[in-house]
Amino acid sequence: MIRSTMAGTVVEVRVAPGDRVKEGQEVVILDSMKMQLPVPSPVAGAVKAVRVSAGDFVNEGDPLVELE
Amino acid sequence: MAPPPFRRLLVANRGEIALRVIRTSRRLGIEVASVHSEADAKARWVAEADASYLLGPPPAARSYLAVDAVLDAARRFGAQAVHPGYGFLSERASFARACEEANLVFVGPPPEALERSGSKTAAREAAREAGVAGVPGSIGTLRDLETARAEARRLGYPVLLKADAGGGGIGLEEVAEESALERAWNAATSRGKAYFGDGAVYLEKRLERARHVEVQLLADARGAVTALGERECSLQRRRQKVVEETPSVAVDAPLRSRLFAAARALARAIGYRNAGTVEFLLAPDGAFHFLEVNARLQVEHPVTEETTGLDLVEWQLRLAAGERLPFDETVPARGHSIEFRVYAEDPETFLPAPGPLTAVDLPRGEGVRCDFGFGAGDSMAPFYDPMIGKLIVSGPTREAALDRARRALADARIEGTKTNLPLLRRIASSEAFAAGDFAVDSLERSFAGSVRTP
Numbered sequence: 381m382i383r384s385t386m387a388g389t390v391v392e393v394r395v396a397p398g399d400r401v402k403e404g405q406e407v408v409i410l411d412s413m414k415m416q417l418p419v420p421s422p423v424a425g426a427v428k429a430v431r432v433s434a435g436d437f438v439n440e441g442d443p444l445v446e447l448e
Numbered sequence: 449m450a451p452p453p454f455r456r457l458l459v460a461n462r463g464e465i466a467l468r469v470i471r472t473s474r475r476l477g478i479e480v481a482s483v484h485s486e487a488d489a490k491a492r493w494v495a496e497a498d499a500s501y502l503l504g505p506p507p508a509a510r511s512y513l514a515v516d517a518v519l520d521a522a523r524r525f526g527a528q529a530v531h532p533g534y535g536f537l538s539e540r541a542s543f544a545r546a547c548e549e550a551n552l553v554f555v556g557p558p559p560e561a562l563e564r565s566g567s568k569t570a571a572r573e574a575a576r577e578a579g580v581a582g583v584p585g586s587i588g589t590l591r592d593l594e595t596a597r598a599e600a601r602r603l604g605y606p607v608l609l610k611a612d613a614g615g616g617g618i619g620l621e622e623v624a625e626e627s628a629l630e631r632a633w634n635a636a637t638s639r640g641k642a643y644f645g646d647g648a649v650y651l652e653k654r655l656e657r658a659r660h661v662e663v664q665l666l667a668d669a670r671g672a673v674t675a676l677g678e679r680e681c682s683l684q685r686r687r688q689k690v691v692e693e694t695p696s697v698a699v700d701a702p703l704r705s706r707l708f709a710a711a712r713a714l715a716r717a718i719g720y721r722n723a724g725t726v727e728f729l730l731a732p733d734g735a736f737h738f739l740e741v742n743a744r745l746q747v748e749h750p751v752t753e754e755t756t757g758l759d760l761v762e763w764q765l766r767l768a769a770g771e772r773l774p775f776d777e778t779v780p781a782r783g784h785s786i787e788f789r790v791y792a793e794d795p796e797t798f799l800p801a802p803g804p805l806t807a808v809d810l811p812r813g814e815g816v817r818c819d820f821g822f823g824a825g826d827s828m829a830p831f832y833d834p835m836i837g838k839l840i841v842s843g844p845t846r847e848a849a850l851d852r853a854r855r856a857l858a859d860a861r862i863e864g865t866k867t868n869l870p871l872l873r874r875i876a877s878s879e880a881f882a883a884g885d886f887a888v889d890s891l892e893r894s895f896a897g898s899v900r901t902p
Contacts, residue, residue, distance in 0.1 A: 387802050387830040389507065391642075413792070413800035413834040414616070415686070437506075437830075 382445040384438040388412030399427045452477045453769030458522040461533025463821030466493035472761040481525040485511035487829045506831045512536045529553035538744040555768040564718040565741035575738040578717035580710045583737040585652035603653040611640030612648040617687025657887045658729040663711035674775040675708035683891045692748035693786040697884030754785035754842040784849040785842040788872045792828040795871035802830035806864035811856035815842045
């Protein structure tokens, strides 16, 4: 599971279920305190589910993207 | 004392600037209302105002940027005027127009002047016509990536790709070489569109070792323009200012009069009114280049207040009510003043640190002023800017002000979330800052390294 690194608003989701992601690939862009923060995938894998969409508010540690 | 310029005022902002406007309104005998989002219902500017109106949910687009909700609050309060603060709606020509149509005085320049200063390329063109050279760059906005490539080659790398409608460093990309241009083009155009509704971009050459120096102006309805002094704002991170001071160590009397003359000429050329700032880049050879016009009160206005003895919010209100400027081309300034912006962020990585403030102990003493929007028990919300407040220190000389700054920063204590106080202390104690030896890239390149948490 890829989790939010900080409280903020989801600006952009860059992956969809079925996508393959590389380690370090930016999967979600968050906005916190007017700064854009890319959330990278810590591992390579396939996206099983996307738990958020643009405009959602997330807290630190909230699930963003589920990998297989 | 002169009668108050307005009977009732709405301040359409949050944080320290909302409290700042409330304070001057009180002193002038103006009844003042504030606004807030759901996230800010318990904020200090809600309690301090004569009334406060809920605008909407926390995201700025649905609260502090919601024009209809702000105008509705003004109507309900019976306000005659709206002070927009800085950021949010302060430089939107459409908001200034909407105020006019609702029979409200917008405390700022007229919509036409906002339009001319809001497009950076239009402002560059106006500056050129007024005989003020801009930073070398493209003329007008760029049609496509191919044009950008040709222009960047002509200027020579490194270059800056900037959103025409941008601000606060958003939609600005530094490009070191041609291979990085396409990626920067995509980023700047998409951010411009997403944040400012306009994807147009232009190019500027990146000037090496340049300093950021700006001139504070006041302009009245007759077109009289007074320069209140310069501010040096070179210490920045992510193109946002962190430390500002006046006067600038890099500006001597002849350069100062040339800077003031250029700023005043530009203000007259664009029909500027009320308080505003003209920003310049000062090259190591002493040449200065027009950067942009900030058509509002700026965060760093207090250092100018401390050296001129003027209340800039009061003058904004008086000018908005049609009063004339009683000053000459400039006003006398005394002493030295430095502002330190206290941000809720990691002092080394500059990453934001939203969260609760459990303790906020601010320094006091001669020459120390604290303009803070938040205190103990408040929370820094992730929806808005990370600035907690500003510590402003003044003294008869730069050395005296800096000495007070070191003590004031040592006395300041903020707990609950990370702040940049360790970085500010390091800057105030550094030899480079004491010597005035810094440029726009110094903070990110050298001051930020190895900050030790006390």
